[in-house]
Amino acid sequence: MATTEVNGKTFEIDEDGFLLDYNLYCDEWVEYVKSQEGIEELTDEHWQLIKVLQDYYEKNGIAPMVRVLSKLTKFKLKHIYELFPSGPGKGACKMAGLPKPTGCV
Amino acid sequence: MDNAKIDTKSNLSRLLNQLSLGDNISECLTCGACNSRCTWFDGEGGPIPRQMVRMAALGLDDKLVESGMLWDCLICNRCTQGCPMGITMDIIVRRGRSLGIAAGQIPTDIEKGIKSRLETGDVNGLTKEEFVETVEWVSEEFVDEVNDPKAAIPHDKKGSKFLYLPNPRELGINLLHLTAMGKLFYAMEETWTMSSFHTDVTNWGYFVGRDEIARKIASMVVEPAENLGIQTLVLSECGHGYHVLKFLLPELIGRKPKFDVKSIPELTLEYAKKGVLKFDPSIHPYKIAYHDPCNIARKSGCYDAPRQLLDLCCQETVELNPNREDGICCGGGGGILQDSTSTKKRKITGKPKADQMKACGLKHLATACLSCHRQLGELSNHFKLGMKVDTVASLASESLIL
Numbered sequence: 001m002a003t004t005e006v007n008g009k010t011f012e013i014d015e016d017g018f019l020l021d022y023n024l025y026c027d028e029w030v031e032y033v034k035s036q037e038g039i040e041e042l043t044d045e046h047w048q049l050i051k052v053l054q055d056y057y058e059k060n061g062i063a064p065m066v067r068v069l070s071k072l073t074k075f076k077l078k079h080i081y082e083l084f085p086s087g088p089g090k091g092a093c094k095m096a097g098l099p100k101p102t103g104c105v
Numbered sequence: 106m107d108n109a110k111i112d113t114k115s116n117l118s119r120l121l122n123q124l125s126l127g128d129n130i131s132e133c134l135t136c137g138a139c140n141s142r143c144t145w146f147d148g149e150g151g152p153i154p155r156q157m158v159r160m161a162a163l164g165l166d167d168k169l170v171e172s173g174m175l176w177d178c179l180i181c182n183r184c185t186q187g188c189p190m191g192i193t194m195d196i197i198v199r200r201g202r203s204l205g206i207a208a209g210q211i212p213t214d215i216e217k218g219i220k221s222r223l224e225t226g227d228v229n230g231l232t233k234e235e236f237v238e239t240v241e242w243v244s245e246e247f248v249d250e251v252n253d254p255k256a257a258i259p260h261d262k263k264g265s266k267f268l269y270l271p272n273p274r275e276l277g278i279n280l281l282h283l284t285a286m287g288k289l290f291y292a293m294e295e296t297w298t299m300s301s302f303h304t305d306v307t308n309w310g311y312f313v314g315r316d317e318i319a320r321k322i323a324s325m326v327v328e329p330a331e332n333l334g335i336q337t338l339v340l341s342e343c344g345h346g347y348h349v350l351k352f353l354l355p356e357l358i359g360r361k362p363k364f365d366v367k368s369i370p371e372l373t374l375e376y377a378k379k380g381v382l383k384f385d386p387s388i389h390p391y392k393i394a395y396h397d398p399c400n401i402a403r404k405s406g407c408y409d410a411p412r413q414l415l416d417l418c419c420q421e422t423v424e425l426n427p428n429r430e431d432g433i434c435c436g437g438g439g440g441i442l443q444d445s446t447s448t449k450k451r452k453i454t455g456k457p458k459a460d461q462m463k464a465c466g467l468k469h470l471a472t473a474c475l476s477c478h479r480q481l482g483e484l485s486n487h488f489k490l491g492m493k494v495d496t497v498a499s500l501a502s503e504s505l506i507l
Contacts (some may be wrong), residue, residue: 002218015448050224053420063234067242068282077246077280102214102445103229104307105479 001045006032018093018100022057033095037086046083046095049073053096063093063101112164119162120200126191133158133192139184144433144457145177151454152177154194161197166204175201176212179438179454180312181399184431195404198439199314204374212444219309222322226404227288229273236260236304239276251291251507258287262298264334267372269297270326270350272341272475273305282475285502286341286369292505293376297339302329306346311353315383318367320357323349327362335367339372342496344400344474346440352405360474369498370473372408374414388504389419394465395497396458396481397432398427398474411473418504419469425461437470439481452487455480458466459488466473473497 002009008026012020017036019029030050034042050071056064061077066088070077084091089101120198125132133493139157145151152174160169167176180195191258205211221230237260244258259265267290275283290297304327310319318369323327334424349357351366367375395415401407408429415422427433436455441447462484464472470485470492472478478496 015446029296066240066278067239070242076249077243078250081281087278100445101278102283103218103277104305104443105229 004032009071014100016090016100019097020099022097024100029097030095033091037084037091037095043083045073045075045079048098049075049083049092050078053092053098057096058099063089063098084088107272108488109163109165109168110302111278112273115164115166116162116168116204117169117197117201118164120197120482121158121192122278124192124196127348130432132190133162134190135159138187139188139192139194143184144181144187144436145179145454148453148456153268154466157194157197161201166383168202170205170208170210172216175205175448177415178457179399179434179436179441181300181434181438182404183399183431183434186403195350199251199311202312203314206309206315211313211415212440212446214444214446215309215312215440218307219313219318220444222305222307223318223325226302227273227302227323228274228307228309229277231273231276231304233301233304235414235448236276236301238282240299240301243280244287246320247287250284250421251288256287258299259297259475260299261333262296264294265298266336267295267297268330268337269299269338269339269369270306270331270346271299271304272343272346274475274479275308276304279475282496282499285499288502288505288507289369289373289382289498292382292507293372294381298333298335300329300333306341306343306350306482308349309440310347311345311349312443316335316357317347318352319349319350323354323357326350327354327358335364337367337372338362340366340368342369342473342475342478342498344398344476347398347474348400348405351407354493368401368407368410369500370414370475373498373501374410374417377414377417382501384418384501384504384505385506386418386420387502389469391469392421392423392470393419393469394423394425394436394467394499395428396470396472396477397428398472398477399432399434399438401473402432403430411471414497415471418501419471423465423467425444433461435477435480436484437476442476442480448483451480451483456488459484459490462492468492470494471500477504 164376185194
């Protein structure tokens with residue numbers, strides 16, 4: 001299994017770079033995905049999106065649909081992509097420590 | 106393999122007998138042209154085309170199923186393009202896969218996707234209610250974007266001229282692609298709709314070689330489309346969806362459907378030629394290479410429409426080499442991309458494509474299939490090619506003059 005090391009912490013990741021154990025989510029993980037995603041500065045809006053994803057995931061065991069994410073954050077669809085250029089699945093979910101989306105994605 | 110028993114009455118041997126121009130066990134000339142044309146063959150541990158054909162010819166069905174080669178094949182048909190005996194690889198591999206399924210052999214994600222498609226009409230399991238909520242929400246965002254209250258992304262509107270069959274990604278993680286397509290329809294000034302009865306273009310029955318499943322999924326598209334009274338079914342950019350719905354459909358359902366079938370790039374080009382749609386190519390002031398999706402190009406014969414459309418909305422379209430009927434698969438074909446455990450494998454199957462992308466020396470690449478689009482983008486990242494990959498229709502939408 002692949003691992004990655006950030007500031008002395010080791011994370012087990014899947015082939016697509018998603019965190020394998022959601023419980024290991026921490027600031028160092030966010031830092032790692034931030035550099036992978038090429039995001040310069042994390043704003044309050046980034047953190048809000050992460051928080052909403054995690055709350056939903058902890059309650060429901062799956063990531064929310066993009067429409068639900070937009071409703072919960074009050075962010076427009078386009079704005080979600082501005083915050084996370086690789087999109088809500090590959091960008092935001094990854095940073096929030098959620099597992100990789102499956103299916104026809 | 107030890108003391109294998111030859112059985113020319115086996116399922117696959119009889120199939121090969123029908124396919125081949127020959128009429129006995131030597132109907133495959135064992136010339137090996139297929140091996141030389143397989144892009145996997147130079148990679149690591151992939152299926153070996155000639156071996157697969159020989160095993161089928163000799164009736165070693167069980168051994169072929171056990172070999173695991175069938176699910177690794179990209180069914181791109183590059184190997185048997187120009188086969189001197191007229192053998193077509195995808196037919197053999199898909200039949201072989203159906204035998205594998207009978208023995209419980211099917212990738213979990215593919216099995217789950219087919220179940221969802223049959224139960225909900227969407228391969229990702231989107232329910233009708235979720236479909237309606239999503240489309241109505243995207244429609245609101247779309248109205249804001251084009252700044253016209255009369256604009257809409259409509260659903261279930263009877264008597265519309267066009268029915269758009271989206272890619273599942275356009276209802277899930279790539280909703281912006283749906284608004285881009287909405288903009289094309291908006292500019293055509295025609296009536297169009299989507300349908301909550303069959304929400305996506307995929308037909309994974311094709312991947313697994315189960316004709317009765319492929320037929321059922323196709324009927325789930327055809328019947329509601331005919332009830333809506335549309336003139337043209339417009340397919341989103343999807344390789345196997347195009348091959349099944351445009352190329353195989355009459356054979357699959359046993360009749361001609363009561364509508365035309367066109368892909369969104371084909372329809373867009375038609376409206377450009379009519380003078381209805383106009384593009385500003387200076388929006389994309391660069392040379393762009395075009396990747397032929399195997400299902401659309403080699404397997405269905407559509408080569409020119411996407412290239413002509415690209416020419417209208419970018420500075421210049423450049424060919425990858427080789428291309429057209431000799432084009433190289435992105436490495437995600439045959440259902441491999443849809444299997445979430447395949448990421449590592451797809452870096453091997455995609456290596457020949459990545460080499461070809463690198464050799465063209467460009468920074469932009471377009472294709473007309475959202476599966477190829479994802480795989481090519483991942484190849485660009487993995488092999489550090491720095492290429493931006495877009496779909497042809499999204500580039501057309503970006504450069505529209507409204």
